[in-house]
Amino acid sequence: GENVEQHPSTLSVQEGDSAVIKCTYSDSASNYFPWYKQELGKGPQLIIDIRSNVGEKKDQRIAVTLNKTAKHFSLHITETQPEDSAVYFCAASRDYQLIWGAGTKLIIKP
Amino acid sequence: NAGVTQTPKFRVLKTGQSMTLLCAQDMNHEYMYWYRQDPGMGLRLIHYSVGEGTTAKGEVPDGYNVSRLKKQNFLLGLESAAPSQTSVYFCASSGTGANTEAFFGQGTRLTVV
Numbered sequence: 136g137e138n139v140e141q142h143p144s145t146l147s148v149q150e151g152d153s154a155v156i157k158c159t160y161s162d163s164a165s166n167y168f169p170w171y172k173q174e175l176g177k178g179p180q181l182i183i184d185i186r187s188n189v190g191e192k193k194d195q196r197i198a199v200t201l202n203k204t205a206k207h208f209s210l211h212i213t214e215t216q217p218e219d220s221a222v223y224f225c226a227a228s229r230d231y232q233l234i235w236g237a238g239t240k241l242i243i244k245p
Numbered sequence: 246n247a248g249v250t251q252t253p254k255f256r257v258l259k260t261g262q263s264m265t266l267l268c269a270q271d272m273n274h275e276y277m278y279w280y281r282q283d284p285g286m287g288l289r290l291i292h293y294s295v296g297e298g299t300t301a302k303g304e305v306p307d308g309y310n311v312s313r314l315k316k317q318n319f320l321l322g323l324e325s326a327a328p329s330q331t332s333v334y335f336c337a338s339s340g341t342g343a344n345t346e347a348f349f350g351q352g353t354r355l356t357v358v
Contacts, residue, residue: 139287141287144285169346169347176351176352177351177352178249178335178337178349178350178351178352179288179335179349180349181346181347184346224287224288231276231293231295231339232290232293232303233288233290233347235287235288235289236287237285237286237287238285238287
């Protein structure tokens with residue numbers, strides 16, 4: 136079955152700098168790769184997603200890249216702000232069953 | 246606009262007790278899911294439903310049962326709680342078709358002592 140690995144588990148960056156979180160997946164049939172943000176005490180919320188027929192997608196300060204050959208995808212956050220502090224999860228799916236990474240705690244230092 | 250609502254938010258159970266977690270969504274979504282979240286392990290799917298009256302097992306279904314008698318509700322039951330079921334439980338729903346955005350509830354923190 137699908138397995139998703141996410142790195143790093145914790146990432147600390149200076150406010151204004153960029154943050155990059157990476158995920159790898161095992162099932163070459165996976166075709167949907169969402170990223171969710173989870174704030175303390177809340178459920179995860181979708182921030183951006185990408186499908187296997189696209190290599191890159193951008194939404195303001197957030198971008199996701201997908202390398203199907205290498206089976207990895209990454210989340211890029213530019214000009215980080217205090218409100219970006221949260222836990223970020225990647226996931227992979229080929230149907231309606233998402234397989235999740237273990238999460239990355241992003242800390243923005245003032 | 247409530248979205249996905251979970252009841253209760255917190256619960257402490259003794260080993261062997263039973264309980265039901267309720268999930269309600271008001272977005273007319275076909276798909277509903279129950280996940281558990283444990284530290285360092287991300288989200289793991291317990292059971293899911295692709296429509297009213299249907300249920301299916303996910304990654305970690307043992308010790309849990311579910312029912313979807315109404316489209317808007319998805320119930321998760323623990324018949325005989327064990328300490329290993331201490332976790333945060335999340336319900337989610339998504340629209341018809343694969344690979345659409347999942348909307349999550351606020352979570353239920355369950356402790357089994």
